[in-house]
Amino acid sequence: MTQTTVPILISEEDALSVVDSAIAQSEAEGVFVSLSAGESSLSRFSENQITQNISRNRFKLTITSYFGKRSASASTSEQTPEAIAQTLRRSEELARIAPEDPEWVPLLEPQVYDARIPGFDEATATITPLTRGEKVQQVCRLSRKAGVEGFGTLSAEVSLQAVGNSLGLRACNQGTEADFSFTAKVDGGSSWNRRTAWAIDRIPMPEIAHKVIDRAFASQNPRKVSPDSYPVIFDAAAFADLLPWVIWNMDARAADEGRSFMSRTDDSGKPVGNYVGEQLFSPLVQVQRDPGHPWLQSGTFFNDGLSNRYLKLIENGIPQTLSYSRYWAQQQDKTPTGTLYPIAMTGSDKSLSDLIAATPRGILVSRAWYVRYVNPRTLEVTGMTRDGTFWIEDGAIAYPIENLRFNQRLPEMLHQIDALSTPQRFGGCVVPGVRVKAFNFTSITESV
Helix, strand or coil: CCCCCCCCCCCHHHHHHHHHHHHHHCCCCEEEEEEEEEEEEEEEEECCEEEEEEEEEEEEEEEEEEECCEEEEEEECCCCHHHHHHHHHHHHHHHHHCCCCCCCCCCCCCCCCCCCCCCCCHHHHCCCHHHHHHHHHHHHHHHHHHCCEEEEEEEEEEEEEEEEECCCCEEEEEEEEEEEEEEEEECCEEEEEEEEECCHHHCCHHHHHHHHHHHHHHCCCCECCCCCEEEEEECHHHHCCCHHHHHHCCEHHHHHCCCCCCEEECCCCCEEEECCCCCCCCCCCCEEECCCCCCCCCCCECCCCCECCCEEEEECCEECCCECCHHHHHHHCCCCCCCCCCEEECCCCCCHHHHHHCCCEEEEECCEEEEEEEECCCCEEEEEECCCEEEEECCEEEEEECCEEEEEEHHHHHHCEEEEEEEEEECCEEEEEEEEEEEEEEEECCCC
16 A cells, blocks of 8 residues: 655645734734745665655744834744744734834835746655655665665655735745755765756656766766866756856845945945946856746745746846845835845756867866855855866867866856756756856865
8 A cells, every 4th residue: 555645734724814813913013924834854865775764844933023113023833822922922022122123114015926826746745755765765776786875865845935914915835845866976986966846756866866877987087187277067066056156146235335246336446336237247148037937836925025026137148137125125216126036047958968069178067066255246256076077078078087176256157158058957946057168276176
């Protein structure tokens, strides 16, 4: 008999009822209520066998009370009427004695949201440990048969978010998410890949495993290459760890205050605007905030209740907008955007192999690891290659090379893009692989 699991997640109707009840009991001048709940499960495997099965339920209700420009929040993980009432009173007591907020904004008016339903998959929501184990065992069998050690995780989550306030704002979404990560190691060689989807059966786990295993064998016995600036092809999985840094740093306030790569300054260094509308990147770079993308199917609103709708971020290499918080939009007489997430970058119909075949000389990077700031103002970052780095010669992979540390200004990297592959999804990003005409490596590293 097949095991089934019935999720105990609070329903949308009950969630909004809890939000309404808290608002109705409020004695503050204004109140905002946020409810988040979820059930997640994870199977971890190491050396070709399952080592851990865990599951977690979560519930959090946060109430923010307002008296003029004073506000305070209190939270509870209990769903009882008594706990909710106590949390409400606590937030009110704290709000009465809180200092005035110099960046206060009024409560959000009711919003219009996209008429779509976020991705929800019943099989992902109700997956059992047995079914997860069977999927993991399939990957482990492939690893054992190939003679490699396989490591990784497979997780599934069902979640719900509801918000409301005393002005009549109400919103509720629920959705599912699956995440698969796999590393293969053999005799000093290693490879890795990760994929996410809103439905677990949309992740081609055997296909990913075969690719990772083949690349692990190919990465054995790496040679040294002198650190320098080289043409580089980033596998989509590697590029997914770099592109978000650019989008995260497209913040309007940071740009206007002179703290961002998007800041325009005069000869004395004084901020005089930003670079929205100017050609900063390669014309091939097309990036959108696209929560309705078929591979993403994200929620219709952000945690504060702002609408999460389609937004052009970069078109033909030209930034189209920046991220405006409600406060900064109010200061600059702009429309607040909410976070610039999730990210979808347009690719091409070319495969990664096509990009390699069109490259006379360069480096293939499978993974960008431990990426950190060097200079937030210029968006220079440092990081390392890992899990399969290869030398390309005459349109083919010639041999593996030792991993390299890089120091690179990411806006310049986007300016240097001259070819794209087909996109794939990683976390909340849909990105292609890319070829960059010049990328700066500074040293050899011991990472594997």
